[in-house]
Amino acid sequence: MNQPLIKARDLHKYYPVKSGFLQADKSLQALSGASFDLYAGQTLAVVGESGCGKSTLARLLTLIENPTAGQLTLDGIDVSMAADSATKKQLRQTVQMVFQDPFGSLNPRQKIGDILQEPLIINTNMTAEQRKQEVLTMMARVGLRDEHFHRYPHMFSGGQRQRIAIARALILKPKIVVLDEPVSALDVSIQAQVLNLLIELQQEMGLAYVFISHDLSVVQHIADQVLVMYLGKPVEQGASEAVFSNPQHPYTQALLSATPQANTERKRQRIKLIGELPSPLNPPTGCTFHPRCQHATAQCKTITPEMEPRGDVSVACLLVK
């Protein structure tokens, strides 16, 4: 197989947090040790509760921030080596992002045509006529009509705005698109339309998607690979079918059992997760999941588990054999 579009090896991101006058800064481990390969035309879903490092990972992949440690290779170029601005600029064109809130991510003072032309003005030498043509083609592709060119964002519904955001991300013909909860703000019927559009665009343009979501039924439908994270650490990773049909890590099992299903027949035995996510400033010792895990042993409090291959998936748990 050809080389992966994204090659992440042991990515870490720490943020310094001021702890007070004359006191040493603490470091917040927003992301520790994410590794994966993503090929063209594939979708990697990143799953977890809020505060698990999903969005930090997105910020690293889109070059908004640099990783504290680890190696990130995008489209064959090592990001830490790409110090000169020309390479960075070119790299940024290959990675684009669609945000969660379609009401917050579009400038209310710009017309749709201007919003979509802006990336072209900054990154290409096209003439005004070429740009307009390009924008109109892209608008038609995502299901917007020509007359929408001169309208403002407030005149559109949530689903249409998300289409605009997708068009903006795709106008520079990127190879990788990071989708941060792209459908969680939309209604069910519109959600299905936008997901279908994303699937069609992926097949047509051979895009690699990093799909960040907490909705497991959506993830199960769209993902090829799944990365489950807890408190900044990956806990389970593997092919989508393997993770969903046979979850290994106790956290993945709990997450799956907590997800409600549109099925009135099945009254399931739910795995109850007690308590809430601990503070990442002061993570538990050993396995970070042990205070909420029903299988936790004395060992789990002291030894930090590493990601190890278990059959089809990789799992970070001492108890999974």
Place this chain on the structure above:
Amino acid sequence: MALLDICNLSVEFATAHGALKAVDGVDLKLDEGEIVAIVGESGSGKSVAMLALMGLLPWTAKVTADRMLFDGQDLLTMSAKQRRKIIGKDISMIFQEPMTSLNPCFSVGHQISEVLAQHFGGSRRSHKARTIELLQQVGIPAAEARLKAYPHQLSGGMCQRVMIAMMIACQPKLLIADEPTTALDVTIQAQILELLVELQQANGMALVLITHDMAVVAETADRVVVQYAGQQVEQRAVKDLFENPRHPYTQALLRALPEHSQGELLNAIPGVVPGQLDRPVGCLFNPRCEHVQEHCRQTPPTRNEDILCHYPLPLAGQKL
């Protein structure tokens, strides 16, 4: 007698473009100890209908109904003062955003005891023991220490628990939960839903659950009301509705769920919910309906067996 009996409730807002009908002829009957879910997309009037019941709508709203009875009392004709005695005591409501519905300037203990002082008299301090008991009841650890905590010191899930404690303080007969778990993570959502059902069973409350999540409905409710563009399109027992939806909109909504898809693409519903200015003639769902017929484009349907459709889908095992 039903605990709540609403007949033909409509809410109109006066806007710059004329009257906007947010809720259009909604009927709802609710018995004690029953869980009813109201499902619909945004703009379907599910929240507005319940806010009208609570009397919480701004003055621009015009509420009309043939009948609005709660526990035998007529909510339409009673004075604001009388209504105030019922609202918050016998009927209470939980909102979507726990972080914004609590007052950031007061401790949670203060806010809960305020409810008790308002409805039962006495000073806030005299209600301390009951406040601690309530916090324990909703599963907040170290309840006594949390009395002095401010909302910003608590997580979203904890804030929602505090809201629930506040709402069940007066042991209401009817609790309305407006998207109580939408802002929360799945594991916390499961905890909160479980808590609501537990409390509902322990106190024999009736619970109205407003949501857009079909999966949440399937797991918690007894009965479902489906709303579309302000109209109530179907009202059925939850098991019947999921197995055999009769209204085309309900069917399409269920099919659009990712877990019900066949093949790679989802069964999306084409088009969008009509807005104020582009309401279609005839049945409001006709431009998006796959079973549409000429008659649907001309005449608005009337409700028949709690289904608002000219040509409801057949029951299982029955042919048209």
